[in-house]
Amino acid sequence: MAQADLLVDLVRNATSGDQLAFRKAAEGLIQEEKQKGHRLLAERLAKALQPNVAQARPSPTRPIGGAAQKELFYEITPERKLDSLVLPEKIRVQVQELIEEQHRSELLHAHNLNARSRVLLAGPPGNGKTTLAEALAFELMYPLIVIRYESLVGSYLGETSSRLKNVLDYARTQRCVLFFDEFETLGKERGDTHETGEIKRVVSSLLLQLDEMPDYVVVVAASNHPELLDRAVWRRFQLRIELPTPTRRQLTQYIDSIAKRCSVNFGYEAETIAKHLLGLNFAEVEEFCLGVVRRAVLDLKTEDAQQITKLKLEQWKGRLRPAVKRTEVVEREQEGTNS
Template sequence: MANGKILRQLFRAGTAGDADAFRLASQAVIEEERQKQHHLLANDLEQILYGSDLNLRASNSTPRVHYDVPVDKERGLPLLDIRTPKRSLDEVILPSSSSAALEEVLEENRRADVLRSYGMKPAGKVIFFGPPGCGKTLAAEVVAFELDRPLAIVRLDALVSSFLGETAANLRKVFDFIAQHPFVVLFDEFDAIGKERGDSGDHGELRRVVNAVLQMMDSYEGRSLILAATNHEQILDTAIWRRFDESIEFPLPDEKQLKEILSLKLRGIRRQFEIDDKEVLKEFKGKSGADIERVIRRAAKRMILREQEFLTIKELKSALVREDLRKS
């Protein structure tokens, strides 16, 4: 069953006769059912929504509002991708301290008017750090979804230019743009523009970029919530950390979080083992959430194609071997 937030959006749109909002909420319901592995239900709902013209889905997946996204002068590439978020808070599984910090950021931004009435501001700049695949990018989408804002992802491939001074100019375009709109903005792989200035391997241009980032973050007073994510927090310039209101760690899952992730990803899949089976937990120990999701998806595909009724530990182990080979 879809979560309460989506259902409220669906009912509001239906009673108001807002066809566009109804379609967007319906798409979110379909996507959520797919995430739960309820593919038959998702297909049925999609068929009801679109009828025979399923190509409408692609045209309706873009944001309704047109944004004049800035571009890189060197190659004409857009500096940001604007997306409609679809994933909710129950998909982010973190240690209690990290989860509480994330929920505090959400509450502060939901009730920003209350804070401002007391002369205070909500957290406006937050950095996520931790190993790859532990949910940083997912969390950015979830924050955007929970705050009912578009997600704007800064494209580092377009942002970083080969021309002297152009990267800083691109940064200025991005900060000017996000200041005008209420986005949730994600600077993924933030270490690419926030690397320690004392690194002897870097030339003066990169040091100037870091200085530009610091200055723009200091002076930023815009409407967007800025999120940064890094897998390499140890190489960030020490001055960078002071520019963020909050820092939230996304570590590899411990046993408790591992059980929660398995429960989420195996939902709707018939299986011959329990979530807390010690053999299963041992196999997934040290894996990230993204690793676990890929393994389960691969194993489920094999189960379906072989027309097996239940997923077994044997399929999981085989998929784990494939995952290890893929990463070696």
């Protein structure tokens, strides 16, 4: 039955109170979504159809697949929305365009065009590359498959290439977002004289595999050191995004969003806290804010956590972290003031 007819039956049976017919129509819709490859959406619909009983929440990450695959990746159900991320507008627009292309891929196919499906994210650690990949998967309603390098990279000749092929073969069976963190591990420059022939063979195999991936598999690669990537690797990615260290204005917005999400009054303006934390990445700022939130909850001071925030700021001044050049901090300060 066409999806439109299933939806009409679903609404009709729901309004008439015919539970048996309603469930039959809903199950038909779920089956159709499975056949289209919309596995995550089908799972959500099936879960919504289940009786509303208290259940233990499953672990957000779990290794899956066959015996030869299950240790090579994790499949994660994404939970972060794109709107929850603090992104420069030009990056947000690019991501939204890719999402639209994926959602309307059938129209593009009718014109002999493919939806863009390969994204390269670059930038220092903690600036949101992994989070952006998760948000992309959430908006697409695709599962997020994360590669496990500790199991993927083997010590024997051809072992890594073979395992990589197994993972990509599995990804091709469904609509998904396939995420490679620290992508320079696999896509390193083949001209590097210090690298072994095995690594060069892995890169060559990876390039061939990427070329053969269908456009319904969105490949997202993240790298802290994009300068190490092979030049041929760059060409495979249609969308290349740099996520720089956040400006003061971005940190202000991010701190304010955490305060609202956690229902905690930090006792200081978000902009003031951002000034003290300028130079940190999003991950570090989130950890600072959650540290204040934890203490405020335990001390029953969520309505006014000013003293806790003040104490945490003093503690963070002496916190061990990578040195940031003063010139970089000044540049970010100026950028945040001018934006």
